[in-house]
Amino acid sequence: MSTDLSNVEELAISDYKYGFETDIEMDVVPKGLSEETIRIISAKKNEPEWMLEWRLKAYRHWLTIKHEDQPHWANISYPAVDFQDIIYYAAPKRKIELKSLDEVDPELLKTFEKLGISLQEQKRLTGVAVDAVFDSVSVTTTFKEELSRLGIIFCSMSEAIQEHPELVKKYIGSVVPYTDNFYAALNSAVFTDGSFCYIPKGVRCPMELSTYFRINTSGTGQFERTLLIADEGGYVSYLEGCTAPMRDENQLHAAVVELIAMDDATIKYSTVQNWYPGDKEGKGGIYNFVTKRGACRGNNSKITWTQVETGSAITWKYPSCILQGDNSIGEFYSVAVTNNHQQADTGTKMIHLGKNTKSTIVSKGISAGKSNNSYRGLVKVHKNADNARNFTQCDSLLIGDRCGAHTFPYIEVSNESAKVEHEATTSKIGEDQLFYLRQRGIAQEDAINLIVNGYCKDVFRELPMEFAVEAQKLLSISLEGSVG
Amino acid sequence: MLTVKDLFVRVEDKEILKGINLEVNAGEVHAIMGPNGSGKSTLANVIAGKDGYEVTGGSVTMDGMDLLDMSPEERAREGVFLAFQYPVEIPGVSNATFLKTALNEIRKHKGLEELDAMNFLKFMREKMKVVGIDEKLINRPVNQGFSGGEKKRNEIFQLQMLQPKLAVLDETDSGLDIDALKIVSNGVNLFRSKENAVVVVTHYQRLLDYIIPDFVHVLVDGRIVKSGGKELALELEEKGYDWVINPEPAAATV
Amino acid sequence: MENTRNKEYYISEFKKTEQSMNGEASSAFHQIRKQAIARFDEMGFPTVKNEDWKYTNVKQLFDFDFTGGSAGVVTKKDVDALHIKGLNENIIVLVNGVYSEKLSYIKKQNSGIIIENLNSVLKNNPELVLEHIGKYASIENGFTALNTAFAKEGTVIFIPDNAEVKGHIHILNITGEAGKHILTQPRNLIVTGKNTKVNIIESYHSTGIEENFVNAVSEVVVGENSSVEIYRLQQENSGSFHINRTQAVQARNSVFTHYSVTLGGGLVRNDTNVLLDAENCTGNLYGLYLTEGSQHVDNHTLIDHAKPHCQSNEMYKGVLNDNSRGVFNGKVFVREDAQKTNAYQSNKAILLANTATIDTKPQLEIYADDVKCSHGAAIGQLDDEAVFYLRSRGIGADLAKTVLIRAFANDIFETIENEAFHEHLNNLVFEKLG
Ligand SMILES: Nc1ncnc2c1ncn2[C@@H]1O[C@H](COP(=O)(O)OP(=O)(O)O)[C@@H](O)[C@H]1O
Numbered sequence A: 001m002s003t004d005l006s007n008v009e010e011l012a013i014s015d016y017k018y019g020f021e022t023d024i025e026m027d028v029v030p031k032g033l034s035e036e037t038i039r040i041i042s043a044k045k046n047e048p049e050w051m052l053e054w055r056l057k058a059y060r061h062w063l064t065i066k067h068e069d070q071p072h073w074a075n076i077s078y079p080a081v082d083f084q085d086i087i088y089y090a091a092p093k094r095k096i097e098l099k100s101l102d103e104v105d106p107e108l109l110k111t112f113e114k115l116g117i118s119l120q121e122q123k124r125l126t127g128v129a130v131d132a133v134f135d136s137v138s139v140t141t142t143f144k145e146e147l148s149r150l151g152i153i154f155c156s157m158s159e160a161i162q163e164h165p166e167l168v169k170k171y172i173g174s175v176v177p178y179t180d181n182f183y184a185a186l187n188s189a190v191f192t193d194g195s196f197c198y199i200p201k202g203v204r205c206p207m208e209l210s211t212y213f214r215i216n217t218s219g220t221g222q223f224e225r226t227l228l229i230a231d232e233g234g235y236v237s238y239l240e241g242c243t244a245p246m247r248d249e250n251q252l253h254a255a256v257v258e259l260i261a262m263d264d265a266t267i268k269y270s271t272v273q274n275w276y277p278g279d280k281e282g283k284g285g286i287y288n289f290v291t292k293r294g295a296c297r298g299n300n301s302k303i304t305w306t307q308v309e310t311g312s313a314i315t316w317k318y319p320s321c322i323l324q325g326d327n328s329i330g331e332f333y334s335v336a337v338t339n340n341h342q343q344a345d346t347g348t349k350m351i352h353l354g355k356n357t358k359s360t361i362v363s364k365g366i367s368a369g370k371s372n373n374s375y376r377g378l379v380k381v382h383k384n385a386d387n388a389r390n391f392t393q394c395d396s397l398l399i400g401d402r403c404g405a406h407t408f409p410y411i412e413v414s415n416e417s418a419k420v421e422h423e424a425t426t427s428k429i430g431e432d433q434l435f436y437l438r439q440r441g442i443a444q445e446d447a448i449n450l451i452v453n454g455y456c457k458d459v460f461r462e463l464p465m466e467f468a469v470e471a472q473k474l475l476s477i478s479l480e481g482s483v484g
Numbered sequence B: 001m002l003t004v005k006d007l008f009v010r011v012e013d014k015e016i017l018k019g020i021n022l023e024v025n026a027g028e029v030h031a032i033m034g035p036n037g038s039g040k041s042t043l044a045n046v047i048a049g050k051d052g053y054e055v056t057g058g059s060v061t062m063d064g065m066d067l068l069d070m071s072p073e074e075r076a077r078e079g080v081f082l083a084f085q086y087p088v089e090i091p092g093v094s095n096a097t098f099l100k101t102a103l104n105e106i107r108k109h110k111g112l113e114e115l116d117a118m119n120f121l122k123f124m125r126e127k128m129k130v131v132g133i134d135e136k137l138i139n140r141p142v143n144q145g146f147s148g149g150e151k152k153r154n155e156i157f158q159l160q161m162l163q164p165k166l167a168v169l170d171e172t173d174s175g176l177d178i179d180a181l182k183i184v185s186n187g188v189n190l191f192r193s194k195e196n197a198v199v200v201v202t203h204y205q206r207l208l209d210y211i212i213p214d215f216v217h218v219l220v221d222g223r224i225v226k227s228g229g230k231e232l233a234l235e236l237e238e239k240g241y242d243w244v245i246n247p248e249p250a251a252a253t254v
Numbered sequence C: 001m002e003n004t005r006n007k008e009y010y011i012s013e014f015k016k017t018e019q020s021m022n023g024e025a026s027s028a029f030h031q032i033r034k035q036a037i038a039r040f041d042e043m044g045f046p047t048v049k050n051e052d053w054k055y056t057n058v059k060q061l062f063d064f065d066f067t068g069g070s071a072g073v074v075t076k077k078d079v080d081a082l083h084i085k086g087l088n089e090n091i092i093v094l095v096n097g098v099y100s101e102k103l104s105y106i107k108k109q110n111s112g113i114i115i116e117n118l119n120s121v122l123k124n125n126p127e128l129v130l131e132h133i134g135k136y137a138s139i140e141n142g143f144t145a146l147n148t149a150f151a152k153e154g155t156v157i158f159i160p161d162n163a164e165v166k167g168h169i170h171i172l173n174i175t176g177e178a179g180k181h182i183l184t185q186p187r188n189l190i191v192t193g194k195n196t197k198v199n200i201i202e203s204y205h206s207t208g209i210e211e212n213f214v215n216a217v218s219e220v221v222v223g224e225n226s227s228v229e230i231y232r233l234q235q236e237n238s239g240s241f242h243i244n245r246t247q248a249v250q251a252r253n254s255v256f257t258h259y260s261v262t263l264g265g266g267l268v269r270n271d272t273n274v275l276l277d278a279e280n281c282t283g284n285l286y287g288l289y290l291t292e293g294s295q296h297v298d299n300h301t302l303i304d305h306a307k308p309h310c311q312s313n314e315m316y317k318g319v320l321n322d323n324s325r326g327v328f329n330g331k332v333f334v335r336e337d338a339q340k341t342n343a344y345q346s347n348k349a350i351l352l353a354n355t356a357t358i359d360t361k362p363q364l365e366i367y368a369d370d371v372k373c374s375h376g377a378a379i380g381q382l383d384d385e386a387v388f389y390l391r392s393r394g395i396g397a398d399l400a401k402t403v404l405i406r407a408f409a410n411d412i413f414e415t416i417e418n419e420a421f422h423e424h425l426n427n428l429v430f431e432k433l434g
């Protein structure tokens, strides 16, 4: 009779739409990691001495971390990364000083157009300011002037080191110190670029800020570093998107993102992560090992992480909030989809330190194919964090019978006035729902998309409009072939 | 239009339907009555193509097409509509999105142009009036938080929207008060035409006061034990199902 | 305190025991003990680096030289006071870890039923023990290894197919001797055949105030169409260490129900694990812990769904006062084959004092797709408004709290079908809170 969900998954994975490679002349530092590599990177970027020193300290610390002390989780397996087999710096050759978009290599602009972000279009139509990071360096930042009139600094990390060293020096590593973990140490040593943003006191950033990341050159690792500061009463909504070409090899992406919100400031950080996930057999794909953390330093500050994770062969990612200020709020909304052989281990940490702090966690995991999808989270209420509140909702949806869904929530409470609630469910995609939609003429695959999108509504609602639409599209692409 | 021939169906090793024969022509309304557990929903679900039923013998065709060989959505696009006994809730999917998708899938299949948002809205508003459905319900997720009556009304609203060839209504009257029953029946009666057909599944006679059937079949323990005109329903109401289950010797020739 | 004590001490104790044995040292059973002590030598005691022991540090154990004690320190009167009304048909008493025939009472049972001390079964019917022991509670940490290495005392309950057990079976453990720190390592084996039913009470008490160490392991086999209920009550003094491991394995259509009630003890760690190893099984794990002072109570549970069409229900509730600390780690594991699994887990705690701590980690690990699993965890405090409401009706603050705590625990009480146990637990809770 009708197709059974269990004997499906026949359809081939849809082509990874962003799997093209761009042919541009690149300036590449040869493979391998040593103090020398770091000195070259720092020199190429014309960095001040303190920056180089900081990198070297991080590198020396990294050397002391034993490889077996690399983060390893019960539900993730992958071959060891050879850190000497990675290119740590690759930049388009023609990028020197860009005064306007016209100076950008047309090939590069075409690449971004293929990605669906025409910088020109963006500039004219949407009013979203874009910083684009191509392999290792930031290519162009649009809207700079408009923003600078408000006192907002939005530029590449390299530029920030040159132009605003005092801010960078003050905040870099203040949320994620290089001693934090293996990949944070590595990133601190070799990071090449990323975005920097500073919202001054009382300023509400009038447009969405956005960065697109792309890994292009073969054998490169991408180690970007993003630093976002919202000073007293500031507000910013920041979007991040990522793609990479299709390759047989595994490429490493080890980014660090630090957010700092002062009194009454709000930061919304949204990610649509669509790195190449590898092919149907699990060959190739990006290792996405990212440290993202926000500090609600000020009273009444708020940080919201929203993420839609559909790509990468392996994802480890725990965007977290340190709720230091009284009445501060941390939120985490996540959709993570895995198909074929993908592995995702993602979640958040909410560390309640201040009084009357609140956190909300909504995580929706969807596993299909032979993939494994885990939620791993920590809610910690410290002794002095009176009246802390947390609500966690953590749901997993299973499509097909060869995938896995796992939930590892840690809850640590040391204050009697805390209220912490955690709810989790795991279930198969509803057969009755599927049949209902099909009975009305909707094809099985579309029916699954509708159901899954409905299931993720609570998270999509948190995304800016354009991103929500893109996220829905990605979701359906990523689930294609999960049933047939 | 619909021909069910000698249909045998099992669920988890249990024989539920034991040789059903049914011929429904365009323009006709057939009522299938029977006690709880006799297999009425099973028959409706098998016609629509629900998983979990094993057809061990017989055939189901519509205008010569072998329905059993088609996926649920293909059947729906060819004009099979099932009003569910228990409409399922689908969180996060708005009624409007769902209906627009369904309607356009069916239109595409018929070679018609897809309706754009404006025209869809216009069409939907018209139909909403027919079944008196509240605008609020349209923007809510499919069936979520609907009362029993609202769910049933929503089914008939979809019937009006999708205009199928064959409508199978499974216990659409259950849970409705008399006013709602009239509205729902009106929706069905407006749908009736020379080109389409309706199969009404119920175990009460009450609905048949409003949707007057041309034929009534009595389903007991997986078999149609008696067929007749609309007066059979009244007779059943009066005498109960025992009357057909343990008939007088003369009537035992079905 | 040197760490040498922590491992070598027990290994040398093992050698001493071995030397004092006669023929027994060559028995098949003793070979199991020898393997176990070798495993213990490899593993030692778990440390907080081990994810499963992250929140429970056992290093205080090494402050004491635990030894055996004598059976004569407890009188019949002491024991009688611990009998539980309505659950006292069969009583097995272990004093300082050693079976006391004098204080025990076992009803005459139907033929084939064994309710006996492990040591005597090892003599009369060693095959029975060999067939089962260590087959279910595999050695995953030093404590299980240690218990296996010293296995001698404990209770064997064997119920053949279709046999009817008369009355409840109460295994009563009393530990303590003036001036000594007693170590007991009871090893229980409960094996039921088809179509049987048994209710077992396992209670732990101390005499005196000395720090003692109970390291217990129970293995439970629930036969086809059978039902086993265990009520474990921990009521030791506040200096005691109690490490418990219970491992149940279920056959088709069986029901296993376990209550873990912790009211006493200083450092308590319970590992309660169920393997649903055939279709249509139901596993129920319930727990209630009320802690105060500097008690540390760690409940680890594992519900392993290995086969389809099974269900599990788990509910743990804790009330923590003073400086006490609670840990709950509940894992529900659904294997690839275990379709149509229905697993429900809930874990709630209230903190009564600012200095109390709770760490909880409910885990779902699911490899089958046609399942319904959920877990919920909630941590909070007594509802101030409710306390006020009761007080405004003239109920004193303390009683108001007691009433509300009892109400909080009510979800657990509602699951208890055995009236005598229901009644007894109710008394215990009021006594503890009173
Ligand atoms: N999914 C199912 N699994 C097991 N038995 C079923 C299932 N669906 C229906 N049945 C059984 O089939 C018989 C007919 O059910 P159904 O078609 O729903 O009857 P009716 O609609 O006439 O009340 C009943 O005995 C019912 O229990």
Ligand SMILES: [Mg+2]
Pocket: B040, B041, B042, B085, B170, B171
């Ligand atoms: Mg029915």
